[in-house]
Amino acid sequence: MIITVEYLEERHRFWMARIAEAGIWNADNFDVVKLEVRPHSKTCRGKFYSTFRASKGFVERIVIYQQYPDITVREIDDTLVHEMIHQYIRQSMLRDTSTHGKLFRRFMKQINKAFPEELEIGISYKVTPRKGEGLTMHKLLLLESSKGYCFCCKLMPSKVDEFLAQAERLKGSGTIRSYALCESRDQYFDEQRACRTRLHGLRLTLPRLQALCEECNIRKVRII
Numbered sequence: 001m002i003i004t005v006e007y008l009e010e011r012h013r014f015w016m017a018r019i020a021e022a023g024i025w026n027a028d029n030f031d032v033v034k035l036e037v038r039p040h041s042k043t044c045r046g047k048f049y050s051t052f053r054a055s056k057g058f059v060e061r062i063v064i065y066q067q068y069p070d071i072t073v074r075e076i077d078d079t080l081v082h083e084m085i086h087q088y089i090r091q092s093m094l095r096d097t098s099t100h101g102k103l104f105r106r107f108m109k110q111i112n113k114a115f116p117e118e119l120e121i122g123i124s125y126k127v128t129p130r131k132g133e134g135l136t137m138h139k140l141l142l143l144e145s146s147k148g149y150c151f152c153c154k155l156m157p158s159k160v161d162e163f164l165a166q167a168e169r170l171k172g173s174g175t176i177r178s179y180a181l182c183e184s185r186d187q188y189f190d191e192q193r194a195c196r197t198r199l200h201g202l203r204l205t206l207p208r209l210q211a212l213c214e215e216c217n218i219r220k221v222r223i224i
C-alpha cells in the first residue's frame, strides 16, 4: 500500500490506545509528534528524532519509509510501533541504557507478547550498550528550554562556534533560558549522531540531565 500521513496518524492513535488498554504504557504520557512519510531508505525502515528550531521550538517526528510500493499493513505497524516506543521513552522522560536498551527491549517484548497475531517488532541492527571512558572527547551543548526541560546535543567539533552563536540567539529570543558547552569522553555518546546543521539530541528533565552529567563525567567548558 502507499503510505499517507493520514494513515499513519490513524494507526498511531490506534496503537497508542490498544497498547494502553493492554496496560503496557500510559497514553497520557504521549506528547505531540509529527508523522512523515519518506521514500525508500537503505539504512532504516523508520526513525524517531527531535529537532530544535528558533521558530518552532522542539519538534519531535516519526518518519516511516515507503520501502517498496507494496509494503504491507503489518510491516508498517511493526515499524510504526517500534518508533512509538522511542517516542514514549523520550516523552515520558525515561532513561534507557542505549538507543535500544533494556527499557526499549522490555516494551518491545511486552507488546509482541500482547499482540502476537498483529505485531512482531524487532531491532534491525544489534546495539550493545557501552559506557565508561572511551577514546573520543565529545563536544556537547546542554540547553535548558523556557518550557523547563533540557536538551543534550552532541556537536560536530568543527561546528561548535556556529552552534554557540545559535544558542546565544535562542537565549536572546527567550526560547531557551541557559546553555553550556560541555565535554565528555563517555562511550554513551559514541553512537549518537552529532549535530551538523541543526540541533537535535536527547530531551531530559533537569534532574535526569544532572544524573547524566555525573554518570558520563560531563564537564563544563563554558557556562553562559
Ligand SMILES: [Zn+2]
Residues within 6 Å of the ligand: 082, 086, 099, 100
Ligand atoms: Zn529504533
